[in-house]
Amino acid sequence: MAVEPGEPKGRxxxxxxxxxxxxxxxxxxREFGSFVALDGVSLAIRPGEFLxxxxxxGCGKTTLLRIxxxxxxxxxxxxxxxxQDVGEIPAHRRPVNTVFQSYALxxxxxxxxxxxxxxxxxxxxxxxxxxRVDRMLDLVQIATFADRKPxxxxxxxKQRVALARALINEPKVLLLDEPLxxxxxxxxxxxxxxxxxxxxxxxxxxxxxxxDQEEALVMSDRIAVMRAGRIEQLGDxxxxxxxxxxxxxxxxxGTCNLIEGKATRREGLAVLVExxxxxxxxxxxxxxxxPTPDSPRETLTLAIRPEKVRMSPAGxxxxxxxxxxxxxxxxxxxETHYLLDAPGGAxxxxxxxxxxxxxxxxxxxxxxxxxxxxxxxxVLDD
Amino acid sequence: xxxxxxxxxxxxRFGERLTPAxxxxxxALTSGPxxxxxxxxxxxxxxxxxxxxxxxxxxxxxxxxxxxxxxxTRLAGFGAFGFDPLYPLVILRSLVLAAxxxxxxxxxxxxxxxxxxxxxxRGKQIALTLVVIPFWTNLLIRTxxxxxxxxxxxxxxxxxxxxxxxxxxRPLYPSLxxxxxxxxxxxxxxxxxxxxxxxxxLDWSIAEAAMxxxxxAPRVLRHAILPQVLPGMIAGMILVFIPAVGQFVIPDLxxxxxxxxxxxxxxxxxxxSRDWPFGAAIxxxxxAIVMLGLSxxxxxxxxxxEEALL
Numbered sequence: 271m272a273v274e275p276g277e278p279k280g281r282x283x284x285x286x287x288x289x290x291x292x293x294x295x296x297x298x299x300r301e302f303g304s305f306v307a308l309d310g311v312s313l314a315i316r317p318g319e320f321l322x323x324x325x326x327x328g329c330g331k332t333t334l335l336r337i338x339x340x341x342x343x344x345x346x347x348x349x350x351x352x353x354q355d356v357g358e359i360p361a362h363r364r365p366v367n368t369v370f371q372s373y374a375l376x377x378x379x380x381x382x383x384x385x386x387x388x389x390x391x392x393x394x395x396x397x398x399x400x401x402r403v404d405r406m407l408d409l410v411q412i413a414t415f416a417d418r419k420p421x422x423x424x425x426x427x428k429q430r431v432a433l434a435r436a437l438i439n440e441p442k443v444l445l446l447d448e449p450l451x452x453x454x455x456x457x458x459x460x461x462x463x464x465x466x467x468x469x470x471x472x473x474x475x476x477x478x479x480x481x482d483q484e485e486a487l488v489m490s491d492r493i494a495v496m497r498a499g500r501i502e503q504l505g506d507x508x509x510x511x512x513x514x515x516x517x518x519x520x521x522x523x524g525t526c527n528l529i530e531g532k533a534t535r536r537e538g539l540a541v542l543v544e545x546x547x548x549x550x551x552x553x554x555x556x557x558x559x560x561p562t563p564d565s566p567r568e569t570l571t572l573a574i575r576p577e578k579v580r581m582s583p584a585g586x587x588x589x590x591x592x593x594x595x596x597x598x599x600x601x602x603x604x605e606t607h608y609l610l611d612a613p614g615g616a617x618x619x620x621x622x623x624x625x626x627x628x629x630x631x632x633x634x635x636x637x638x639x640x641x642x643x644x645x646x647x648x649v650l651d652d
Numbered sequence: 653x654x655x656x657x658x659x660x661x662x663x664x665r666f667g668e669r670l671t672p673a674x675x676x677x678x679x680a681l682t683s684g685p686x687x688x689x690x691x692x693x694x695x696x697x698x699x700x701x702x703x704x705x706x707x708x709x710x711x712x713x714x715x716x717x718x719x720x721x722x723x724x725t726r727l728a729g730f731g732a733f734g735f736d737p738l739y740p741l742v743i744l745r746s747l748v749l750a751a752x753x754x755x756x757x758x759x760x761x762x763x764x765x766x767x768x769x770x771x772x773x774r775g776k777q778i779a780l781t782l783v784v785i786p787f788w789t790n791l792l793i794r795t796x797x798x799x800x801x802x803x804x805x806x807x808x809x810x811x812x813x814x815x816x817x818x819x820x821x822r823p824l825y826p827s828l829x830x831x832x833x834x835x836x837x838x839x840x841x842x843x844x845x846x847x848x849x850x851x852x853x854l855d856w857s858i859a860e861a862a863m864x865x866x867x868x869a870p871r872v873l874r875h876a877i878l879p880q881v882l883p884g885m886i887a888g889m890i891l892v893f894i895p896a897v898g899q900f901v902i903p904d905l906x907x908x909x910x911x912x913x914x915x916x917x918x919x920x921x922x923x924x925s926r927d928w929p930f931g932a933a934i935x936x937x938x939x940a941i942v943m944l945g946l947s948x949x950x951x952x953x954x955x956x957x958e959e960a961l962l
Binding site (some may be wrong): 361 | 798855857858861862863864865866867871872875876879880952
């Protein structure tokens with residue numbers, strides 16, 4: 271996952287300039303007619319950070335990227351890059367570069383001319399252009415295609431050219447709009463690793479737009495999950511996955527069981543919640559809306575990831591045990607995915623490691639017990 | 653294509669292998685009418701014109717032998733009374749008029765095509781219809797209409813005199829400006845329509861990429877937009893240039909002073925002067941110049957123009 275193991279992701283960028291921000295977005299709003307693309311987005315990005323904007327299409331992530339690039343203008347709000355308000359600075363004078371979704375390579379220019387374009391626009395001396403282009407072509411391993419036209423390149427090669435063409439300008443921030451979206455999954459994974467290594471090596475702030483949750487988890491220092499023009503949750507991969515704050519975040523990243531209930535009382539840090547499965551003890555973190563004893567009967571949504579659900583033999587008694595029937599099971603080797611009929615017509619999903627030798631003992635149509643560990647249950651905000 | 657081992661019962665309809673005889677029938681049926689059309693209406697008349705240009709005009713305008721190059725030497729300026737650059741000038745004047753018209757149409761048509769393509773879909777339809785509407789009227793009538801629009805009592809004339817650009821109570825034609833205005837009105841659609849279709853296909857993300865990489869507006873135009881619309885632009889320029897070379901009605905009606913151009917020179921030879929062989933020579937030379945220009949473009953500029961722009 272991490273390219274340079276040992277160092278936890280996210281620390282490198284922040285080190286050195288702990289207080290500085292690379293990009294600061296403040297209350298940015300953008301409307302297209304009656305459609306609100308961005309509804310007051312605020313975001314602070316650290317220098318050298320790999321930040322991913324993750325969300326379904328239409329959530330505003332590309333619009334935000336275009337506003338950062340200067341290709342679109344916010345109706346309200348401020349954008350600062352390296353502390354400088356860029357509201358009045360046109361796209362061609364901003365210290366950012368973009369890798370476009372469709373690559374947008376100049377079709378009539380060779381690979382070399384595509385990569386050299388930014389430097390030529392800046393009137394860099396010809397000898398230096400040649401030197402820097404050669405170095406960049408080597409860096410992204412496209413030197414052998416230098417004289418080809420974009421039409422003669424494969425998707426992966428075009429992607430490298432687009433990356434080289436942007437990076438050669440040594441931008442303060444690189445914006446990437448679903449750059450791997452058009453590639454097949456194998457190439458995609460390879461390029462993810464390369465892109466990360468490159469980012470670590472160059473120390474440039476990357477803002478990466480994707481709708482692929484796995485890609486977001488693999489690549490990012492932090493992820494901003496967007497929905498309907500707002501940032502729903504911002505945090506590192508583990509935080510977003512383990513402690514989603516809303517239904518949307520819990521469902522958009524991976525699979526999540528949602529259980530409706532009413533809080534009855536608390537016991538120390540734990541909350542007891544009345545649900546169709548009986549009373550559940552909830553100890554998970556990331557539950558800021560945890561009810562107080564003063565308002566004990568608040569309606570809540572609980573969330574638990576399928577891999578946190580433990581499968582036990584039928585008839586097991588105890589805390590947070592739910593009697594279930596195996597409705598469907600998908601055996602995928604190292605683990606088995608269970609779809610369980612739970613009380614009240616609910617369906618629970620459980621992913622269990624196939625740790626036992628031989629049969630796991632939970633067969634189709636048979637009764638079992640699902641254990642929902644208190645620490646694995648979260649209270650969502652909505 | 654039918655595979656060699658294909659079973660006889662399994663007939664492949666598309667691209668089936670035909671016997672030579674059937675192949676011949678099929679080609680004759682498909683391309684025959686086209687070839688016939690081109691032969692009867694283009695090739696034969698063209699050859700007739702070329703052949704005629706080598707014949708001699710008799711005293712009463714009849715055409716006959718002997719074969720001669722005299723029509724061409726006369727056209728080159730070497731007539732019965734020594735060198736006279738009249739006809740070379742006619743050709744040059746026509747080429748200048750056509751080139752000027754192309755330039756004027758380009759200067760007006762490029763922004764217009766760009767403007768239309770940025771309109772909402774309904775606006776595009778209306779704008780394109782407005783571009784085409786003048787074609788519903790005969791060219792001669794349209795040109796006479798310009799005489800009225802530029803006449804002494806016209807709004808344009810009053811505005812021009814108020815601005816001190818023209819004498820009050822005088823028409824704005826005949827003048828060179830009026831000629832180019834008339835040419836522009838007549839030929840603009842030929843340039844706007846192909847250019848518009850190029851703009852319609854334009855990939856704006858490439859323009860954005862250029863902007864993102866530090867190109868200001870003029871350089872975005874030059875490096876990202878122009879290379880993409882160049883084919884449509886050149887097609888439009890050719891469509892304007894070719895008919896403009898032979899145009900003489902507009903210069904006649906709006907330019908006054910009956911300047912001799914290729915078009916009316918040919919008309920005169922075939923008409924009043926009754927010198928068909930000489931008229932044929934003028935027609936053929938005019939056509940040859942245009943053809944040579946185009947083939948020169950196709951060979952060199954066609955390939956390199958995009959790169960030459962960079």
